[in-house]
Amino acid sequence: MQWIWNPRPRRLVSRVGTGTGIFLVLLLTFLFAEEARSQQQNRRAGPHSWTGDLTPITAQDWSPDRAAHLLERAGFGGPPQEVDHLAAMTPAAAVRHLIHYQDRDNSHVPPFDESGVFDPTLDPFPKSRADAVRIARLNGESMGVKVKPGGSRPLQPVVDRFFYWLRADALEMRRAGQWWAQRMLVTKRPLQEKLALFWHGHFATSDTKVRDYRKLLKQLELFWQQGNGNFRDLLIGVAQDPAMLVYLDAGENIKGHPNENFGREILELFTLGVGHYTETDIREAARAFTGWTHVGLAFVVKPELHDEGQKTFLGHTGHYDGIDIIDIILEQDVAARFIAAKLYRYFVRQNPAPGLVAQLGAILREHRYEIAPLLTTIFLSRDFYSPPAYGTQIKSPVHLVVSTYRKLGLTAIPGVPDFNTTTRDLGQELFHPPNVAGWEGGRSWITPALLLERGNFARTIFFPDMVNFRPPDRWMPVTNQKVATKIAQGYEITAATIETDDNAMSGNAMDPSGSESMSMFNMMAGADEDYNTRYGSTHGWQEAFRRVKPIPRFAAQLSMTSIVRQAELATTSEVVDYFLERLLRVPLAADDRQALIDFLTQELGTHRIKPAMSYLEEPVSHLVHLVMSTPEYQLG
């Protein structure tokens, strides 16, 4: 008889060759498990006295649960072997392992496989369809497409081109989101991805406005490179980043006509927060950044557009440019506190006390805005393992989905359910933060509907919805579908694009004046003779589908049976305890645990696993779906 004592008691495993010792083994198992469970409870959160205490924890304070907590926050959680790996180190070594990731080989992560849809005529891209038309009327062409010299709808090719790129870029951005998620899943540097996601939310930039996936990927590259480096370098990088320059209208920020958008956001959202500057400071900062723009993916300064004049900013006066402004900002104590507090809220918890924020800010300044030392302090601190911090964070949608896949041991992001659609519906879509302030986080991730939706997501991992699933990268809105169908049937464009069958004005659509109840929108559709917007939009979808590579649509390849077999779980209560341990950072109430055991026993028709091994898959999948539907599972 061989005992394998795993420090995580719910995986206490006995290997018994014969039946003679079974009673003894079960008794011992029970006693050990009970004792270990109570001991383990003590090794989850530390004592309340640790709250706000930045003293590093010691090797004696370390436990598998605390290692799991660290991996959850500094990464996206992981399967038991990854937790065990960290648990086997000292806490200092584990934190070092996570933070100093640069020298760890990550070459198994493939680069982004571009569809090749971009060409240089698409940059700069018109700001709107109307803008494209205006440019074409002025110059005889737009986006490399010429206006027809005669014939019907002379501007149609220009409009088609506009919509093509609008759709193709959006689809390519989806592919990039899927690819980034895949990196999060398989990386050997989880903190690099977690930090990139933080900075993506902090320096929020959305492709909805940028409309160039290449610029967003270049910005992501910056976050990977500088994410745990120096905040000044990062801030300068962002101020010169083409995606940001487009997003906050830098191209419009010129000498004599400053556009305040970037000047405002760098102060309000990126460095200081409301109340630490005046409207005048914003205008002066905007002047200092005039002339900063981009050509394609390159940052350029146009001296003729830069305002060389004297500026007065936060009490300093001089002939400043953008770098000077950044340096003045970073001299403010409040800047260090602002960044430190935001990192703390992302990695630890909402609402740190002002005293703690001041300490964290001081650490950041002491280290001249180096981010790694601050993170080391945070992750090693007693505070990080204290009750208000441990198991209290509501997982962001991206975290929820990626960590779910990691905890299940997947090595590829499934194509069904669709990653981007799933996280978007839960409130977070990569490369599409909701506005310049990024994602609010915390409790804002949850509404009554979204809480249910999180559980539904878990179900689709095990039971993909093959009835309703449509690849979102191959689906166009119903209006466009109808147009496409009618065009193929030989309808003339106007006839093909008029809404006829599903509005109040049906039968009346050709006569807007006669339809008192028709909306402005439906009166205008297809009204312009030089081009037809609805046709252009449909054509854009079709062309984008033709050219952008599809996202592979495989479902999660999981075997719950082999997980149960490998962990050598013998009873339904062991199975339940095993998955609770593997999936939850917060323990389930005893009666809920018992309800799950009863559920599984009922489904299997026995409390013993061995006789049920051949039909285990579906009941255990139902069990795991239930665990993932609990309020507890939303916490990391």
Next chain:
Amino acid sequence: MAKTVIKTSFLHRPLSRRDALRAGMYSLGVGAGLLGTSLVPRALAKPAEAVPSPHAHPERILVVVELSGGNDGVNTIIPYGDDAYYQQRPTIGIPAQDVRKIDAHFGFHPAMAGFEHLYKDGKLAIVHACGYENPILSHFASMGFWHTGSPHAGEKLGWLGRLADTLDPEVQRNYLVNIATAQSLAVRSRHHSPLVFYDPEGFKRNGVHQQQPLFPRLSDKRDTPNASLDFLTGLAENATESAAFVRQAWADYQTPVDYGVRAAGLGLDLRKVAALIKAEIPTRLYYVSYAGNVFDTHVHQNDLHFRLLTYTTDALRGFMQDLNRLGRADDVAIMVFTEFGRRVPENASKGTDHGTATPVYVIGEKVKSGFYSTPPRLTDLDDGNLRYTTDFRRVYATLIQEWLGYADTKALLREEFETLGMFV
């Protein structure tokens, strides 16, 4: 049958004697309606007019619509009769001949056929130059002031959340509804848990038959020192119970009314509100919002602004038509607001930057069409910005007092505000 059970089991708590007394016959009417037989005609079910009291008009509903991003009020209610307008906006000014004229001075943006209809039908009030002292030009800070109804005060609860706590101290379920993917600060409440959803069809727990009994059980409220867990379990309980009702309400709702753009946006969200009103959910306060600061028109704004105003006014006009169809138009008032207006002079990019005072719109069958308060002056700007003439909380006070019938607006808004007299 199952439908009736769901509704009666949670939609209203069982009526206590006190509830019944308080709500008068109206509750009985609604209760009867829920059971599928409307025994009491609505007109008879209303209690007699009395002194202003939150219970004088228990049928009355307020819908608040947020135009996020800072709508350009000057190009919405256009002072086409003012030369200064064209001087300040040489390229983005809307030519006088295109404006939908209201009077000799102001007119609607050409995209706003919907508002023009509402105005001519006597259902649209326009409150001039709303704002507050010491304006902040940050979206988030300024929106926060409008959400809380407390500029510069650091208030943590939303004005509608506090209003719900005041009007409904008994804390009925689903008194507040927020159609959104993320809850707005405006509805954050001390005692009420707002019903927040976006997709009514997806508002459900998917799972096999054997799992179903476990879902409510695993969502039960439980004692825990973990504040986040406490928050989640409270929410889970409500979600599980309300989902079926919302789904049913949406499934039962169809409309022939044209709300404009159909696939998404304000029109779709207002149809969800109409569906809930039709289903007689006891909600009195609805909050609906544009997402993503869409009204933030810094650059080449005219085309975008045209579209936004089209969508918005189409949807609101459609909503009023739909409420008429449902026989509930008399019971609903709508307030439309944005966090700030934009600077009067256009910027170098044919757009406009963050500004200050801006109109607020109130729509309803019982609203008296017209302009309220003092118009802003384009020749007396504060560094390019309009000076506000109306504290926006006057509009809040008007809705709370004149519409919802609660007199003590000072308790809610911290100051006394003169109401505007905009309801019939």
